[in-house]
Amino acid sequence: xxxxxxxxxxxxxxxxxxxxxxxxxxxxxxxxxxxxxxxxxxxxxxxxxxxxxxxxxxxxxxxxxxxxxxxxxxxxxxxxxxxxxxxxxxxxxxxxxxxxxxxxxxxxxxxxxxxxxxxxxxxxxxxxxxxxxxxxxxxxxxxxxxxxxxxxxxxxxxxxxxxxxxxxxxxxxxxxxxxxxxxxxxxxxxxxxxxxxxxxxxxxxxxxxxxxxxxxxxxxxxxxxxxxxxxxxxxxxxxxxxxxxxxxxxxxxxxxxxxxxxxxxxxxxxxxxxxxxxxxxxxxxxxxxxxxxxxxxxxxxxxxxxxxxxxxxxxxxxxxxxxxxxxxxxxxxxxxxxxxxxxxxxxxxxxxxxxxxxxxxxxxxxxxxxxxxxxxxxxxxxxxxxxxxxxxxxxxxxxxxxxxxxxxxxxxxxxxxxxxxxxxxxxxxxxxxxxxxxxxxxxxxxxxxxxxxx
Numbered sequence: 224x225x226x227x228x229x230x231x232x233x234x235x236x237x238x239x240x241x242x243x244x245x246x247x248x249x250x251x252x253x254x255x256x257x258x259x260x261x262x263x264x265x266x267x268x269x270x271x272x273x274x275x276x277x278x279x280x281x282x283x284x285x286x287x288x289x290x291x292x293x294x295x296x297x298x299x300x301x302x303x304x305x306x307x308x309x310x311x312x313x314x315x316x317x318x319x320x321x322x323x324x325x326x327x328x329x330x331x332x333x334x335x336x337x338x339x340x341x342x343x344x345x346x347x348x349x350x351x352x353x354x355x356x357x358x359x360x361x362x363x364x365x366x367x368x369x370x371x372x373x374x375x376x377x378x379x380x381x382x383x384x385x386x387x388x389x390x391x392x393x394x395x396x397x398x399x400x401x402x403x404x405x406x407x408x409x410x411x412x413x414x415x416x417x418x419x420x421x422x423x424x425x426x427x428x429x430x431x432x433x434x435x436x437x438x439x440x441x442x443x444x445x446x447x448x449x450x451x452x453x454x455x456x457x458x459x460x461x462x463x464x465x466x467x468x469x470x471x472x473x474x475x476x477x478x479x480x481x482x483x484x485x486x487x488x489x490x491x492x493x494x495x496x497x498x499x500x501x502x503x504x505x506x507x508x509x510x511x512x513x514x515x516x517x518x519x520x521x522x523x524x525x526x527x528x529x530x531x532x533x534x535x536x537x538x539x540x541x542x543x544x545x546x547x548x549x550x551x552x553x554x555x556x557x558x559x560x561x562x563x564x565x566x567x568x569x570x571x572x573x574x575x576x577x578x579x580x581x582x583x584x585x586x587x588x589x590x591x592x593x594x595x596x597x598x599x600x601x602x603x604x605x606x607x608x609x610x611x612x613x614x615x616x617x618x619x620x621x622x623x624x625x626x627x628x629x630x631x632x633x634x635x636x637x638x639x640x641x642x643x644x645x646x647x648x649x650x651x652x653x654x655x656x657x658x659x660x661x662x663x664x665x666x667x668x669x670x671x672x673x674x675x676x677x
Contacts (some may be wrong), residue, residue, distance in 0.1 A: 265370050268448075269370045269446060272447060272448035273447065279362045283359050296341045298333075301331045308324055327521070330515065332514070332516075339506055346495075350492045350493070358489045364664070367666055375653055377436065379647065379650040382459070387428045393635065394422040395422055417629075421632055471593065476586045480586060480663050484663070493571050501565060504557065514546075515546060518540070589658045596652040597655075600645070603647075604645060610637045617631050
């Protein structure tokens with residue numbers, strides 16, 4: 224069964240709320256005002272339209288064709304041969320004669336033994352197909368992870384726009400207050416100029432945030448595989464897969480990855496395919512035995528009997544035989560192919576071992592990054608609380624002339640930085656949660672198990 228189709232149907236069943244949304248391509252549904260693209264919808268669109276995933280699917284289908292090609296090698300070869308001609312025969316007396324002949328034959332050949340080469344080739348094709356299917360599954364997981372990463376980046380930039388917008392509004396209100404204080408002589412004109420500069424800086428930061436948001440949406444569209452002119456908006460995702468605390472036992476996570484990660488399973492299949500390739504190479508040193516059979520008939524105009532008489536059953540002939548071929552010297556072709564197959568098998572074994580070590584490092588790093596991200600959220604929330612209190616206190620002191628504008632500006636900058644830090648920490652913790660599932664090899668279970676809007 225086509226893996227890509229199975230995976231997409233499974234996703235559609237688990238994301239019922241987006242079934243109608245996928246009735247037509249994303250770009251054809253975009254309006255001038257844009258649409259709200261949820262994370263669940265983004266993942267499903269990516270699985271349907273991403274070009275790299277579709278190219279990987281072509282590799283799977285190519286491996287399927289190769290498998291059936293090797294399986295068909297066990298079938299007999301059947302052919303129909305025919306010939307017709309006009310000939311001239313010169314007689315002993317010098318007289319010549321033209322005559323016509325016609326022949327037809329049905330022949331069949333089946334291989335009885337070729338050193339088990341066909342069986343080994345079929346095993347190799349089967350294992351290669353299985354490896355490609357596992358590789359495709361891992362490519363799906365990678366695409367989902369890339370989509371989540373790009374989507375969360377866009378969400379972070381959107382949250383930063385909101386922070387920048389609120390900061391600009393606060394600075395504008397502060398500027399209005401300072402101008403009012405200046406008019407009644409309670410503040411110097413330098414405070415007005417300083418606050419005007421801070422307001423302009425806040426407006427510049429808002430423009431930068433809007434630019435970053437548009438760039439992140441373009442990156443997300445590229446990941447989805449749809450046209451970059453599509454207009455849409457993102458929204459903060461709400462799902463247990465992003466909010467729950469994942470398991471952080473590194474040894475257990477590594478064990479799960481070794482059992483379930485598709486790329487590791489693909490390497491195991493590739494190892495068995497390499498073993499089969501070595502058996503294919505060794506088969507070249509063994510004899511081959513073929514069974515051949517055929518039946519035919521013919522017509523010759525020199526025969527006094529007519530065409531019908533010559534082509535009837537009395538003129539039929541049949542033949543059958545065995546052909547044994549024993550290789551004596553093939554210029555060391557078999558020996559060299561066996562050597563190359565062994566080298567390839569050794570390389571695949573090393574690649575599998577290398578991937579296992581890489582998985583161990585990836586999981587260990589993912590766990591440490593998640594633990595740090597979780598702590599950073601708590602730290603950022605505490606910093607924001609303290610920065611809010613400091614800002615409120617400084618604003619009150621500034622109103623009564625007990626604090627300078629520099630102190631107020633510094634307090635507001637600290638508060639804004641704390642808001643940005645909290646947004647960064649929250650998004651980073653979400654991404655690190657998904658990363659653990661991705662490196663464990665169970666990303667689809669983590670992202671699609673649950674309701675509606677992932």
